Amino acid sequence: MLGSLIIVFREVMEAGLIVGIVLAATRGIPGRGWWVSGGIGAGVVGAAIVAMFAGELSQAFSGNGQDIFSAVILCIAVLMLSWHVIWMASHGRELAQEMRSVGNEVSEGSRSLFALATVVAVAVLREGMEVVLFLYGIAVSAHTGFMSMLTGGLLGVLGGAALSWALYRGLIIIPLKHLFAVTNVLVSFLAAGMASQAAAILANDDLIPAMGYDIWDTSWLLSDGSMLGRTAKVLIGYTDRPMGIQLLVWVLTLVGLVVVERFVRTRPQSSAS
C-alpha cells in the first residue's frame, strides 16, 4: 500500500504544485473556480484517453511518439504561461486594486483564465496519464493485495491534492498588493522550467542538438530522484545534470519573459488590451 501511495502521490503532487500556483495567480478573477476545475477535469479525461492509446503513441514517430507528445504539450503550456505573465503585466495592478469585476475586465480576465486552465489541463494530463496506467495495471493484475494498493493509490491522490491546496493557502497569505508580483515570478519560472524540459526530451532523442551533456553535476547536493529534486524540477526546471540546450532554452525563456513583461508594464496606460 505504501508503495502505490508514494508513486501516485508523487505524480499528483507534481501536477498539484502547478494547480496551486495557478489558483493563487488567478485570485480575484471572476469565474476562475470553473475554469480551473474545468482544466483539471479535461486533464483527467485526456489522461485516460492518452493512457488507452499509450501503446500506439509509443510506436508513433519511429518510437519517439511519447516524447514528441510530451514536448508539444509542454510547449503549449509555456505559451499559455507566457500569455498569462504578459496579461498580468498590463492588468495585474487594476485587478489587485479593485478585486471586483469591472465591465470589460470580465471578458479580458477569462482569456487569461483560458490560458491558465490549459496549463492546468496539460499538467494534469501529463502526470495523470502515469497514474491512470499505474492504477489500471493494479486493477488488471488481480493478485492479492489489490485493495490495499488501490487504497494506497487513492490516498496518494488525496495527499497530492491536499498539498496543492496547502500551497495555494500559503501563497494567498501574501498581501494582495504583492501577490501577483510573486505569482508572476513563479509562473515565469514554471514556463522556463517547462521549456527546458521540452528541450531536454527532444535532445535526448537526438531530435535537436544537446549542446553538451552534464554541464554540471549536482546530484550529490540535490538528486533528480529525490522528492525535493522533483519539486525543484516542477517549479524551476531543475535537473542535476543539465544539457547545454536546457540551459540555453531556460535562460532564453526567462529573459524573454522578463523583457516583454517589463516592456508591457512600463508602457503608458492605454485602454486597449
Add this chain to the structure above:
Amino acid sequence: MKLLVAAIPLLAGAWICFPQQAHSQTVFQLTVKDHHFEPDHITVPAGERFMIELNNQDTTTDEFESYDMKFEKIVVPQGTIKVHAGPLHPGTYTFFDDYHPDEAKGTVTAEEKK
C-alpha cells in the same frame, strides 16, 4: 512572442551548426518478465551515446526509468520501446521500472575503452 522570434533563428542556427549524430548507436536489448530485467546488468563504453531497447513480456504496463541516465518511458504489455542514454562517465548507473521499483531494477556500467 519576442522570445519565439529570438529562439527560432538561434535554434535553427544551432541545428545547422551541430549536425545530427549518425544513427549508428549501439542498441542493447533488454526484456522485462515477471518484473525482472533480463539481463539486469549491461556494460557500455563510457563517453558514447547508446540506446536500450526494452521488450515488456509482462501483462502490466511498466515505466522504464533512470534518474542518473535521464530517461523515462512507458512500455505497454508486449510492447517494445527504445530509450537513449549517455554519454556516461565511467561508473555504475541504475535503471528500474517505476511501477514496480522494488522488483524490477538493474544497472549499467560504463567502462573506459582500452
